[in-house]
Amino acid sequence: MRALLRRPLGAAALIILLLIVVACAAAPWLAPYHPDAANLNDALAGPGAAHWLGTDELGRDILSRLLYGGRPALLDSLLVVAVTLVIGVPAGLLAGFLGGWADRLTMQLVDVGLALPAMVIVLVVLSVFGGKLTIALIALGILLVPPLVRIVRSAALAVRSELYVDAARVSGVPPARIATRHVLPRLRGTILVQASIVAALSLLFTTGLAYLGFGATPPDPSWGSMTAEASQTLAQSPWLLIASGGIIGLTVLCLGLLADTLRDLTVAKWTGDQSAVYIPAPRGAAKYTANESASVGALLSVRGLTVTIQQNAIAVPVVQDVSLDIRAGETVGLVGESGSGKTSVARSVIGLLRGGARIEAGRIVFDGADVTGLAGAAARRLRGGQIAFIAQEPMAALDPTCRIGPLLAQAVRCHQQVTAREARQQVLDLLRQAQLPDPERVARCYPHQLSGGMAQRVAVARALAGRPRLLIADEPTAALDVTVQAEIIALLRGLQEQTGLAILVVSHDWGVVAELCHRAVVMYAGQVVEEAPVAGLIGAAAHPYTRLLLAANPAQAPDGATGLPVIPGTIPAPGEWPAACHFSPRCPQAADACTVGPVPLHEIAAARRSRCVLSATAIEPASQP
Amino acid sequence: MWWLIGRRLILAIPLLFIVSFLSFALVALTPGDPAVSILGSYATPAQDAALDRQLGFDQPVLVQYGHWLARVLHGNLGTSLSSAQAVTTELNSGLGVTLCLVIGATLVTAVGGVALGTLSAIRGGAVGRATDAIAMLGFAIPAFWLGLVLRDLFAVRWHLVPATGYEPFTQSPGGWFQSLILPVATLAAAGMTGIAKQTRDSMRDTLARDYVDALRADGVPEWRIITRHALRNAAIPVVTMLGTFFVGLLGGTVLVESVFALPGLGSMAVTATTEHDLPVIVGVAVYFAVGVVLVNLLVDVIYGWLDPRARVS
Numbered sequence: 043m044r045a046l047l048r049r050p051l052g053a054a055a056l057i058i059l060l061l062i063v064v065a066c067a068a069a070p071w072l073a074p075y076h077p078d079a080a081n082l083n084d085a086l087a088g089p090g091a092a093h094w095l096g097t098d099e100l101g102r103d104i105l106s107r108l109l110y111g112g113r114p115a116l117l118d119s120l121l122v123v124a125v126t127l128v129i130g131v132p133a134g135l136l137a138g139f140l141g142g143w144a145d146r147l148t149m150q151l152v153d154v155g156l157a158l159p160a161m162v163i164v165l166v167v168l169s170v171f172g173g174k175l176t177i178a179l180i181a182l183g184i185l186l187v188p189p190l191v192r193i194v195r196s197a198a199l200a201v202r203s204e205l206y207v208d209a210a211r212v213s214g215v216p217p218a219r220i221a222t223r224h225v226l227p228r229l230r231g232t233i234l235v236q237a238s239i240v241a242a243l244s245l246l247f248t249t250g251l252a253y254l255g256f257g258a259t260p261p262d263p264s265w266g267s268m269t270a271e272a273s274q275t276l277a278q279s280p281w282l283l284i285a286s287g288g289i290i291g292l293t294v295l296c297l298g299l300l301a302d303t304l305r306d307l308t309v310a311k312w313t314g315d316q317s318a319v320y321i322p323a324p325r326g327a328a329k330y331t332a333n334e335s336a337s338v339g340a341l342l343s344v345r346g347l348t349v350t351i352q353q354n355a356i357a358v359p360v361v362q363d364v365s366l367d368i369r370a371g372e373t374v375g376l377v378g379e380s381g382s383g384k385t386s387v388a389r390s391v392i393g394l395l396r397g398g399a400r401i402e403a404g405r406i407v408f409d410g411a412d413v414t415g416l417a418g419a420a421a422r423r424l425r426g427g428q429i430a431f432i433a434q435e436p437m438a439a440l441d442p443t444c445r446i447g448p449l450l451a452q453a454v455r456c457h458q459q460v461t462a463r464e465a466r467q468q469v470l471d472l473l474r475q476a477q478l479p480d481p482e483r484v485a486r487c488y489p490h491q492l493s494g495g496m497a498q499r500v501a502v503a504r505a506l507a508g509r510p511r512l513l514i515a516d517e518p519t520a521a522l523d524v525t526v527q528a529e530i531i532a533l534l535r536g537l538q539e540q541t542g543l544a545i546l547v548v549s550h551d552w553g554v555v556a557e558l559c560h561r562a563v564v565m566y567a568g569q570v571v572e573e574a575p576v577a578g579l580i581g582a583a584a585h586p587y588t589r590l591l592l593a594a595n596p597a598q599a600p601d602g603a604t605g606l607p608v609i610p611g612t613i614p615a616p617g618e619w620p621a622a623c624h625f626s627p628r629c630p631q632a633a634d635a636c637t638v639g640p641v642p643l644h645e646i647a648a649a650r651r652s653r654c655v656l657s658a659t660a661i662e663p664a665s666q667p
Numbered sequence: 668m669w670w671l672i673g674r675r676l677i678l679a680i681p682l683l684f685i686v687s688f689l690s691f692a693l694v695a696l697t698p699g700d701p702a703v704s705i706l707g708s709y710a711t712p713a714q715d716a717a718l719d720r721q722l723g724f725d726q727p728v729l730v731q732y733g734h735w736l737a738r739v740l741h742g743n744l745g746t747s748l749s750s751a752q753a754v755t756t757e758l759n760s761g762l763g764v765t766l767c768l769v770i771g772a773t774l775v776t777a778v779g780g781v782a783l784g785t786l787s788a789i790r791g792g793a794v795g796r797a798t799d800a801i802a803m804l805g806f807a808i809p810a811f812w813l814g815l816v817l818r819d820l821f822a823v824r825w826h827l828v829p830a831t832g833y834e835p836f837t838q839s840p841g842g843w844f845q846s847l848i849l850p851v852a853t854l855a856a857a858g859m860t861g862i863a864k865q866t867r868d869s870m871r872d873t874l875a876r877d878y879v880d881a882l883r884a885d886g887v888p889e890w891r892i893i894t895r896h897a898l899r900n901a902a903i904p905v906v907t908m909l910g911t912f913f914v915g916l917l918g919g920t921v922l923v924e925s926v927f928a929l930p931g932l933g934s935m936a937v938t939a940t941t942e943h944d945l946p947v948i949v950g951v952a953v954y955f956a957v958g959v960v961l962v963n964l965l966v967d968v969i970y971g972w973l974d975p976r977a978r979v980s
Contacts, residue, residue, distance in 0.1 A: 052886070101946060132802060150681075153678065154681060154682050154915065156910075156911060157914060157959045157963065158682075158686065158914070158956075158959075159917040159918060159959060160914070160918055161917065161918030161919075161922075162918070162923045162951055162955050163686075163689070163952060164916065164950070165936050165937070165939075165940045165951075166940075166948050166949060166952055167944060168940050169939065169940040169943050172943065175882070242806070242807075246809055246810075247918075249809055250811055250922050253811045253922065253925075254921075254922065254925055254937050255941065261925070269811065269812055269815070272815070276815065276819050276823070277819075277823060280819070283812070283815060283816070283819075287815075287816070289809070290809050291804075291807045291808050291812070292807075294806070294807040294808075294809075294881055295804070295806075295807035297802060298806050298807055299803065325861055329723040392884060394880055396880070399815050422886040422888060423886065424886075425883060425885065425886040426884060426886035427886055430884070431881075433877055433880065433881055433884070434877075435877055438877035438878060439877050439878050439880075439881035440881070441878045441882070441896045442900065442974070442975070442976060443900055443973065444894075452887060452895075453887070456886040456887055456888075457886060481959040488975040488976070490975070492978050504881075504885065507885070508886060540841055549768050551848075575768050600819070644894040
C-alpha cells in the first residue's frame, strides 16, 4: 500500500477512484439538484454557474444525474467482481494446489469458458429472465471467471513448489490450511490486480448494457443510459456525451492504471530485473584512450580495455584495463572462472556487449584499424566478415523458426555478392567443412531437429560463412557431452591448420585450452592476472590464482586423489573488488605487500607476464599446492 | 499440422455442446411459463398450452434438447417468434454485415497493432511510453461512446461518410467501404492498442534472445533481423492472443452495430433480447460460437505456420 502511494500515477488513480466512489455514494447530500428535476426552460444548457456540467434535453442537471447514475454502474460492477472473485479464486487455488485430474478438468472448463462470447450469453440470459439485470450480472461474473482461474492457478503453482510450502506439507499441515495460510497471502497482489481488471471490464460491460437499454429503468439515471440519451441530442449539445462518456472512461482508466501499478509492484518484488537486452552503444560516447600502442604484426590488439555496467546509476567496471594480442593463425585461450569478465572482453571485440555494458576506455585494433565501438555498416562488415563469433549455447544461437540452410545462406550473402543458388552451394560446402554428415538434410532442418553436437558444428559452419580471419569461440564445448567435446576440438584444430584462422577461445576448461591453444591469458575479477605460452604455463604458473585454477581442473588431478582441491571463497562481484590485488582475499600466499595498492602486470620472462607481487620469486618453485 | 487441426476440432465439440446446451437449458429452465411471457398475461390458458405444445415446451428438458440439437444439425434453428421467419434465414441476412465488420476489424487490429508494437519495442523511450498511454486509453474508452463521437465528427459534422446504415458490396463497393470505415475503426481502436502492447513486450523479449545476437554477429542488418527473424518469433504469443481478442470483438460488434445502425447479427441480438425472441438470440449465440471455433482453428494454423516446433505431434 505504501509502495503504491509512492508511484504518482498509481496513487493519483487510487485517489480519483476513491473520490468518484465516495461522491456517488454521497450523491443525496452532494448533488445540487434532484436527478429527475426537469426544467424545460433550461434544456440543453452548457456548463455554467447554475449547472456545472450543463443540463440534458429535459433541463435536468447533468452533474446530479452523473452522481446518482454512478450508483447503479458501480454497484453492478461490484456485484460482478464479487461473483468472479468468489468463484475464480478458490477454483484457481484448488486447481493449482491439488494438480492432477482436478487441475486438468478445471483447465478444460477454462478453455471452453474463454471461447464463450460473453456479450451474447448475457443477452440470452437477459431475454430468458425477462430483463432481470441481477441474474445477467451474476452470469457476467461467471463468464469473467476463466481468465482469473488461469492466472490464480499459475501463481498458485509457482508458490506451491517453493520450499516453505514443501516444509509445511512435510510437517503435516493440512492442505486446506497451507492453501489459506501460506499460499493465499502470496497471491494477494495477483488477486488485487485481477480484481481491478475485472472491475474495469464489468464497468465497460454494464454501461454498454445500459447504453443498449438493459439497465436502470428511465427516468432513473445511469452512466450508460445517459450516453444513449446524449446520442439523441448530440447535434444540439455535446456536453452530456462528454460528461457521461468521460466519467466512464475516467473510472475505467483509473482501474486500469491501478492494475498496472499493482502488477509492476508485485512483479518487481518477485522477479528482479531481467536486463539481458542489447543496447547499442551511443556513438562517440565512450572515452577511448590509447594508453599503450597496438603491437605491430598482431591481427587483433586490445589495449587498456575497461568495460562498465550501470548499477544504481553508477558505472561499475566488469573488465579493467585488459590488453591482449592475437597474431594471425594463432590460437589464444582466455581462461577464468565465470564472473571473471572473459566473455565481456570477447563481446567487446565484436561490439556486442549485453545487459547495458559499455566500453568505458581502451582501444580495439583489428588488422591495423581501430574498430572500437564501431556501428552501422562498418560494424556489419567486421562482424562475420572479419571476426566471427560463436556464442556459448549453440542451440540458443539458432532462430527456432528458420531452417539451417537459409540461415547460413543469409550469412554468406551478407559478406559476398553471390546469387541465391551460389549461396546455397556454399552453405553445403560449409556444412561439409564442419564435418556434418548429409549436409542436404541438415540444411533443410529446423534447429529443434538437431542434436547439441550438430548445432555446434552448424555454429562453426556459420562462423566460417563470411570467411573471417579471427574466430571467437565462447565456451565452445561447455554445453556438450565429453565425446562430442573432443570432436569439436579436433574440428577447430583441423580448421585452423587448413585455413590459418586465428582463434580466441574463451573457456574455463584447461583441457580445451591445453588441446587447442598456443597461448593462454588468465583473467580474474576483470583483470588479466597471467599471460604465458600454454606449454610453459601448465606446470609452471607464476600467479597463485593460475596455480589454484590448474589444480582445480579434474584432468590434472592425480589418480586416486580424494576430492579435488577447491579455491576457498568466491570470486568478488563487480563493484566489490579490492583496490589492491583482486585475488589477495582468497590467496593462500597473500602477504602485507599484496594489500598495499594496485598490482601492475609485469613482464617476468620472455612472452610471460604476471600480476603478482610475489611472481618474480614464485616462478621457480612451481610446486603444486 | 493436420494433427494440430484435428485436436482443435475435437476440442471444439465440447464447446459447441456447452454453448448450445447452456443456451437451451437457460430457455428451458426459465421460471414461469415461456408462453405466458411471449403472449403476455392476457392470453387464455388454452392459448398458452397451445403455444407450449407448438414450441415443445411440454416435454422433458433433455428430450427437448435432443429434438432441438437434431434440428440444429440439420441447419434448422427454429422460427423467430416476432417475425415468424426461419431463424437461419433471418440471421443469414445479417451475417454478411457482421462478417465484413469483424474481418475488417481483425485485419486492422492485427496489422496496426503489430506495426505499432514493433515500433515501440525498437524505438523505446517516448514512443514506448506513448504506446502505453494510448493502449490504456484504448482500453478505458467505451466502444459505444467512441463510436458515437466518431459518428458525430466524421459523419454528422464533416459529412465525410454516411452516419448510419449499410450498403452491400454488390450494390456499391464504394458505399460499402464508406459505411464500414467508422464501425471498423471503432472496433479496432480498443483491440489494436492491446495487441500493440502485447507485441511490444513479446518483441522486446525476442530481441533479447541469443539468436538475435548471433544474427548480429553474422553481420545481418538490423532491419532484416527485425523483419525476417524477430517479427516471426515475436508474433507467436501474439497470435495465440488473437483467439481471445476475437471473442471480445464479438461483444464489441453488438454495441457498434447498434451505434451505427448496421443490420448485422449484433443488432439482431439486441432487438431479439428486447422482444424476448428466444430462438433468434440462441441462434446468434450458436453462430458466434461457431465463429469462435473457426477462428481458433485459424489461429492454430497460423501458429503452426509460424512455429515449426508446434507442427510435430
